[in-house]
Amino acid sequence: MTTQHLQNRVDPWGQLRTVASRGTRMGNRGILHNDANQVVRPWKHKRWVTCMLEFKQIKRPKPFSRGNYSELFFLDEATAFAAGHRPCGDCQKARHLDFKEKWLAANVDAQLRSAISMDDVDKVLHAERCVPGGGKTTFAATLGELPKGTMFEFAEAAFLVSAAGYLPWSFDGYGPAKRIDGATAVTVLTPASIVRAFEQGFVALVHASAGLDDPAAVASAQKNPS
Template sequence: MLQNRVDPWGKLCAVSERGTLMGNRGVLHNADQKVVKQWAHERWLTCLLQFEGIRRAKPFSTLNNYSELFFLDEATAFSAGHRPCHFCQRKRSAAFKAAWTAANVPAETFVPMPTIDAALHEERAHQNGTKVSFNAPVRELPIGSMFAVDGAAFLVADRGHLQWSFKGYGAPTVFAPELIAEVLTPRSIVNAFRHGFTPLVHASVE
C-alpha cells in the first residue's frame, strides 16, 4: 500500500481510502515506491482525478515527474497547505488566487502564484516536516477551516464542527465558542475563506 493519502496535518499515510482529489508536491518516492521526502518544491497542488481524457501513469511510477497524493476533499487539501492546480482547475485556481490576494495583500492588483506558494510554504511546514499551525477561538473560524482538538481534526461546517477521517466526516461535535483551538488550515487560506472563498467538501458533510 502506497504512503500517499494526505491528512489535515499534511502527513502522508498508507490507507486504503483514495479520496476525491489528487495532488502533488513533486517527486517524493524512490525506485522502491517508498516516500523519502515530504516535498520536493514549494508548489503544492490539488488536481482533479480525471481531466480531459488524460491517462495518468500508475501512482509512484518511476516514469512520473511527481508522486501522486490523494485527499478526502478540497478542505483537507487546503488544511494540508495545497492549492488548486491552474492547469486542470483553471477557474478554481483563479477564484482562489483572487480571494487570497484580496484577503492578504489587498493593495496589490497582481500577485504571481510563486509568491503565494512561498507564503503558503512558510505557513504549512517547518523544515523538519512538522506542521505549522496557529491558535484561534473556534467561533472566529470561517466555514471550511480545519482545527485540531486532542489529536483529532475537525471541519467548520454549516451544521457544526465535524470530525475528520479518511472515510469522511462524523456527526457534529459541540465545542465551547470560547475554545482556543489549534488551527491546521494555513492562516492566509483562512483569510481567503473569510473573504468569500469556500472549499469543496466530501459528501459526508451533508
C-alpha cells in the same frame, strides 16, 4: 491477494499515510518516492497543488511510476487546504483563478496585487504550512471566529468547521457534528492566509459525508488505487 497501498494519503496535518481510502482529490508536491516506491522526502518543490482525479480523459500512469511526480490523495478539498495545497491552474483553471483573487483580496494591499505571482503565493503558503523536516505549522484561534472550510485540531483529532457544525475528520469521511464551545481555544491546521481567503468568500469543497456534496466526491469515494 493483499493489495499493497502506497504512502500517499494525506491527512489535515499534511502527513503522508498508508491507508486504503482514496478520497476525492489528487495532489502534487513533486517526486517524493524512490525506485522502491518508498517516500524519501515530504516535498520536492513549493508548488503544492490539488487536482481533479480525472481531467479531459487524460490517462495518468500508475501512481509512483518511475520519473513521474508522486500522486497524493485527499478526502476532499478542505483537507487539501488544511495540508497546505491550493487548486491547480491546469485541471481547475477557473477555481485556481477564483482562489487567487480571493487570496490576494484577503492578504495583499490592493495596489500591490497585480505584481503578485502564484510563485509568490506558494512561498507564503510554504512558510505557513510546514517546518523544515516536514512538521506542521499551526496557529491558535478562538473556535467561534473561524470561517467555514477551516480545519482545526481539538482533543488530538481534526475537525472541519461546516454549516452542519464541527465535524470530526477521518480518511473515510466526516462523522456527526460534535458540540464544542465557540469560546474554546483551538489549534488551526489550515494555513492562516487561506483562512483569510475563506473569510473573503472563497468556499472550500467538502466531502459528501459533510452534508454539502462536492460533485466530484460521490462517484470516486469508493475507489482505492495503489
